[in-house]
């Protein structure tokens with residue numbers, strides 16, 4: 226906007242999209258809401274909707290210390306007994322967030338919503354799949370853009386439709402390399418959640434880092450999300 230839009234220009238806009246909404250059965254199935262730090266923002270809206278419906282749910286909210294958590298007074302008034310607060314620095318073990326302890330109280334398949342840093346989301350997904358939860362019951366929103374990981378290496382990506390080959394630096398995504406090259410790929414969240422940037426994979430092995438493909442789709446190796454996922458080897462050919 227700052228770089229390209231000029232006064233007097235007409236813009237075409239679309240309505241807002243919610244990629245992290247409560248599903249229809251959340252009100253009846255005992256939804257579990259987990260928020261890490263400022264990831265409370267969408268989770269608080271979900272709690273408000275569930276409270277308005279007089280639904281059974283639990284809100285687990287964690288951060289460095291309970292005294293530093295945002296909106297605690299408002300959440301106490303909103304969620305009452307549904308609210309559970311935790312802090313890493315709390316003296317009592319009961320006040321420190323323990324995912325394994327929480328999962329021991331849940332039934333596999335309860336709708337679970339988690340928003341916060343990547344470590345929290347990855348831990349929830351790993352524990353849920355270890356305990357046989359269907360992947361589609363875990364919905365998440367990352368409260369940051371996906372970060373490069375230790376050991377990420379440069380690779381080449383051939384864009385078959387565009388007849389171009391680009392170098393992707395260790396700290397760069399395929400999407401960013403395409404944007405830097407002046408291309409106009411479709412994308413939205415840049416966190417591997419919305420699925421908008423999905424492309425077909427023609428050749429090469431993918432390091433999948435998205436939160437939207439199923440395990441079967443990842444194993445098929447036929448599609449990937451270029452905003453987060455990378456090549457496992459030196460070269461990848463995609464349908465873009």
Ligand code: FES
Nearest residue numbers: 413415420422452
């Ligand atoms: S832009 Fe949303 S998954 Fe890539």
